Amino acid sequence: MYFSWEPLQELKRKLLVLWNTYSFFVTYANLDGFDPSEKQVPPADRPVMDRWLLSALARLVAESRAALDAYDVRTAIFKVEAFWEDLSTWYVRRNRARFWKARPGGDSLAAYQTLYEALSTLVRLIAPVMPFISEDMYQGLSREAAAPGAEASVHLTAYPEERPERFDDDLERRMRAVRRVVELGRAARASAGVKTRLPLPKLIVVFDAGDRDRGALDASSELAEIVKDELNVKTLEIRDQAEGLVKETVKPDLKVLGPKLGKDLPRIRQALAEGRYERRDGSIAVEGLTLAPNEVLVSHEGAPGHAVGRDAGATVALETKRTPELELEGLAREIAHHLNNLRKDAGLDIADRIALRYAGPISAAFERYGDFIAEEALATNVAKGLVGRGHSWKGELNGTSGELEIERT
Numbered sequence: 001m002y003f004s005w006e007p008l009q010e011l012k013r014k015l016l017v018l019w020n021t022y023s024f025f026v027t028y029a030n031l032d033g034f035d036p037s038e039k040q041v042p043p044a045d046r047p048v049m050d051r052w053l054l055s056a057l058a059r060l061v062a063e064s065r066a067a068l069d070a071y072d073v074r075t076a077i078f079k080v081e082a083f084w085e086d087l088s089t090w091y092v093r094r095n096r097a098r099f100w101k102a103r104p105g106g107d108s109l110a111a112y113q114t115l116y117e118a119l120s121t122l123v124r125l126i127a128p129v130m131p132f133i134s135e136d137m138y139q140g141l142s143r144e145a146a147a148p149g150a151e152a153s154v155h156l157t158a159y160p161e162e163r164p165e166r167f168d169d170d171l172e173r174r175m176r177a178v179r180r181v182v183e184l185g186r187a188a189r190a191s192a193g194v195k196t197r198l199p200l201p202k203l204i205v206v207f208d209a210g211d212r213d214r215g216a217l218d219a220s221s222e223l224a225e226i227v228k229d230e231l232n233v234k235t236l237e238i239r240d241q242a243e244g245l246v247k248e249t250v251k252p253d254l255k256v257l258g259p260k261l262g263k264d265l266p267r268i269r270q271a272l273a274e275g276r277y278e279r280r281d282g283s284i285a286v287e288g289l290t291l292a293p294n295e296v297l298v299s300h301e302g303a304p305g306h307a308v309g310r311d312a313g314a315t316v317a318l319e320t321k322r323t324p325e326l327e328l329e330g331l332a333r334e335i336a337h338h339l340n341n342l343r344k345d346a347g348l349d350i351a352d353r354i355a356l357r358y359a360g361p362i363s364a365a366f367e368r369y370g371d372f373i374a375e376e377a378l379a380t381n382v383a384k385g386l387v388g389r390g391h392s393w394k395g396e397l398n399g400t401s402g403e404l405e406i407e408r409t
Contacts, residue, residue: 019137029112038113045110054114057117058164064080092115099112180311185309185318191308200320201233201326203231206240208313224236253294257296332368332372345391357390361402365400
């Protein structure tokens with residue numbers, strides 16, 4: 001009998017993603033006193049992230065039912081796993097701030113109702129194949145969220161019904177384009193060694209003429225705001241061509257083309273280096289030859305002042321010019337991030353409010369972005385000058401020295 005711990009460790013990792021999402025919901029639902037029997041916010045009135053999740057959830061139910069009706073348990077589980085990964089790494093991560101009524105914005109109820117529906121549906125979807133973890137989660141959701149009229153067990157509930165009227169194909173397509181751009185933008189930041197917490201002036205997006213996502217993004221749409229927030233850029237520009245943004249370099253793969261071309265290899269290499277080639281449906285036409293994608297090595301470098309990310313049909317370019325104002329905002333974001341780590345070090349509960357004090361050159365960030373820092377750190381009082389109480393820190397952030405004190409209020 002073959003046995004290995006590695007598949008079990010991978011299964012544990014996947015289940016922890018689901019469990020952590022469930023724990024996040026229960027924790028904040030209890031803190032906020034969420035009542036699932038409260039009047040529902042109409043889906044059409046919810047933010048775009050909620051509408052996207054409800055559409056994806058409806059599609060998951062339809063696909064899971066179809067797979068199980070065909071006795072294809074494997075496909076059903078893969079679909080569910082992919083959904084809860086998206087639920088955790090995209091929906092919950094993007095919407096954490098909404099799960100706290102003390103924060104500005106009046107859409108906390110919509111966020112709770114959307115996540116509650118997603119989790120309640122998920123536990124019923126997985127109940128036939130994960131009977132114990134689904135039961136544990138169901139008990140927490142039905143009792144701790146005070147679900148009215150809940151059955152005593154998830155195994156007494158009906159399997160979720162299809163709701164095709166909730167499908168929003170266009171929104172799902174556009175959200176896929178958003179996530180693709182965000183992934184490429186992160187790669188561009190990483191290649192330039194620029195932290196996401198440092199704001200940048202502009203992101204330029206180009207989808208190739210035949211790409212499936214061309215036209216999916218509008219620079220003034222709600223989805224564009226998601227891209228800007230995720231990549232921490234001030235403006236988003238959509239272009240038809242990447243001319244002037246990126247330099248493409250094509251080299252022969254010597255392991256493949258060496259034996260094939262023989263004495264012609266230097267000539268082909270020279271032509272590629274000089275840019276004397278054409279792209280044709282993914283292949284490279286050069287000196288009368290057509291080279292397949294696996295016969296060449298392609299790299300892309302941003303134009304001066306740009307960091308570039310690219311895949312088979314899309315290019316994103318980040319303007320990397322920094323200004324004193326952007327640097328100051330980046331410092332404020334770094335302080336907010338560091339304060340959340342200080343809260344953990346001090347053993348504070350997630351709901352604890354604090355008094356925050358600061359000193360040193362980092363004061364400039366507080367003077368300009370004090371409200372933002374206070375909101376992120378749950379600080380009810382922010383003051384310049386230390387008093388020698390509470391949990392303290394002294395050091396540098398983004399090359400700027402300073403001191404911080406936090407104290408539970």
